[in-house]
Amino acid sequence: MALTGLFLILFLAVHLTGNLQLLKDDSGRSFNIYAEFMSTNPLIQLISKGNFAFILIHVLLSFYLTIQNRKARGAERYAVTSGKSSIWASRNMGILGTLILIFMVVHLKDFWAQMHFGSVATVDYDGHQVRDLAALVDYWFAKEWYVALYVFCMVALAFHLWHGFISAFQTLGLNHLKYNPVISFVGKTFALVVPALFAWIPVAMYFNI
Ligand code: HEM
Numbered sequence: 143m144a145l146t147g148l149f150l151i152l153f154l155a156v157h158l159t160g161n162l163q164l165l166k167d168d169s170g171r172s173f174n175i176y177a178e179f180m181s182t183n184p185l186i187q188l189i190s191k192g193n194f195a196f197i198l199i200h201v202l203l204s205f206y207l208t209i210q211n212r213k214a215r216g217a218e219r220y221a222v223t224s225g226k227s228s229i230w231a232s233r234n235m236g237i238l239g240t241l242i243l244i245f246m247v248v249h250l251k252d253f254w255a256q257m258h259f260g261s262v263a264t265v266d267y268d269g270h271q272v273r274d275l276a277a278l279v280d281y282w283f284a285k286e287w288y289v290a291l292y293v294f295c296m297v298a299l300a301f302h303l304w305h306g307f308i309s310a311f312q313t314l315g316l317n318h319l320k321y322n323p324v325i326s327f328v329g330k331t332f333a334l335v336v337p338a339l340f341a342w343i344p345v346a347m348y349f350n351i
Contacts, residue, residue, distance in 0.1 A: 143207065144313035146200040147306055153193055154336055164343055170276020171267065177275045181257055197246070204239055231305040238302040245295035252282055283347040296341035303333035 160180065163173040180186050231238065253275070256262055262273040282288050307329030311317050317325065345351075 143200060143203045144310035146196040146203070147310045149193075149196050150200060151303070151307060151310075151332070153196075154340075155332075158336055158339055161343055162339065164276060164279060165346055170274065170280070173276045173279075174265065174272050174274055175267065177257070178272045181273075201239070201243060204236065208236055229305065231301040232309070235302065235305060238298045241295060241298040242302060245291075245298070248291070253278065280347060283344040286348070289344040289348045292344045293341045296337040299340070300333050300337040303337065304330060307332055 160173070160176050163176055164170065166172050180190075256278055257273065257275055262275060262278055264271040265274040265277075266272075283292075308326055311325050311329075
């Protein structure tokens with residue numbers, strides 16, 4: 143779970159960098175050219191397949207580990223389920239993960255599936271026909287409920303990463319008294335900044351900022 147989680151963290155950083163181009167005041171040109179490259183380059187397509195495999199493994203392992211943990215504990219539950227011994231996010235990784243999974247199904251249906259199997263209109267850039275994915279994103283982010291859904295799911299993602307990032311290093315044995323504060327700082331900063339920027343994109347597009 144730690145290894146697939148760290149790969150997905152890397153994916154999020156790359157995905158966010160690409161998506162931030164939606165905020166450029168160029169009618170979606172930079173984003174469309176970037177998206178066309180990402181969805182047609184053979185090497186990126188190979189990495190994309192690995193990405194989907196890692197998402198699947200991450201989800202399946204989470205189910206497996208939850209069942210194993212429950213079995214190991216038997217009928218007994220933790221006597222203390224709140225307080226200083228653990229943070230809320232760490233105790234609710236299953237719920238947070240399920241919310242992110244629901245988000246992913248909606249997200250992939252509306253964007254990824256449209257790009258690969260749908261009929262996205264094209265736009266002409268210097269004689270090159272490029273799919274106008276920015277217009278599709280615009281279409282969805284003009285809907286209040288859709289923007290609200292994204293913002294809500296990004297809060298879940300932030301909590302999930304708040305625990306997940308540091309926990310992955312601990313699972314891999316990469317924690318060390320000297321470096322723990324750095325890992326913790328980087329993990330918490332990532333957990334706050336990345337989902338906040340992901341949430342900002344639909345908000346900024348909705349309000350035309
Ligand atoms: C403002 C927020 C976001 C926007 C505008 C956005 C936009 C897009 C678009 C347009 C695609 C299709 C591109 C293509 O297939 O070539 C895509 C794919 C994808 N998105 Fe997002 N995304 C956002 C947030 C997220 C988040 C938060 C996650 C994960 C939690 C995510 C996960 C994915 C995945 C896994 C794919 C498929 C990538 C692949 O083809 O390998 N996205 N996104």
